[in-house]
């Protein structure tokens with residue numbers, strides 16, 4: 001039976017703390033204790049047109065929560081900082097193919113640091129760009145918005161890209177997680193999972209309205 005007909009895999013939820021209230025970081029992390037991972041968006045103002053935060057905030061989040069820290073590096077030449085982010089508490093480190101000419105080396109370095117190695121690409125980048133490293137990663141992230149900001153609208157064509165990557169991973173016999181990030185909400189979560197995603201990132205849909213606990217619950221309900 002195809003993934004389209006019946007998504008059988010256990011779906012992980014990874015709320016993005018980019019949308020949380022930073023004055024209450026500890027409480028905002030406690031509110032998502034029922035999630036699977038905390039998604040940590042690092043932006044450098046060069047690779048993307050926004051600056052978020054770096055190692056000190058990751059280290060604080062690490063101290064405040066037992067959740068695995070899933071770090072999405074939207075920074076130029078991420079290999080310069082992998083060691084520091086690993087030391088600050090990252091459990092997974094995801095790099096953009098557009099951000100380095102040495103994506104394979106970066107992935108190798110992440111694994112040598114003992115962390116989950118992830119690769120990702122912008123919505124406008126052909127999927128072929130990640131294909132050579134699919135057998136070497138623990139996670140593939142499909143960006144379903146242009147990276148840089150929370151609260152954007154899901155790009156519908158992303159569903160096709162998720163389906164293709166799911167097929168490629170299955171053909172390789174890869175157990176890598178297929179993560180989707182950007183505009184994920186209770187409205188589209190089922191379709192994203194049906195297309196083959198195993199990890200959903202959600203920022204504004206979790207932290208946006210009436211508290212993260214309720215937001216997380218709505219997302220889970222939508223998947224039932």
Ligand SMILES: O=C(CO)[C@@H](O)[C@H](O)COP(=O)(O)O
Pocket residue numbers: 016018019039041072145146147148149150151152181182183184201202203204205
């Ligand atoms: O990496 C990014 C944005 O660049 C994301 O992780 C966002 O933080 C997700 O936020 P929503 O689109 O779910 O509001």
Ligand SMILES: [Fe+2]
Pocket residue numbers: 016039040041072181201
């Ligand atoms: Fe992200």
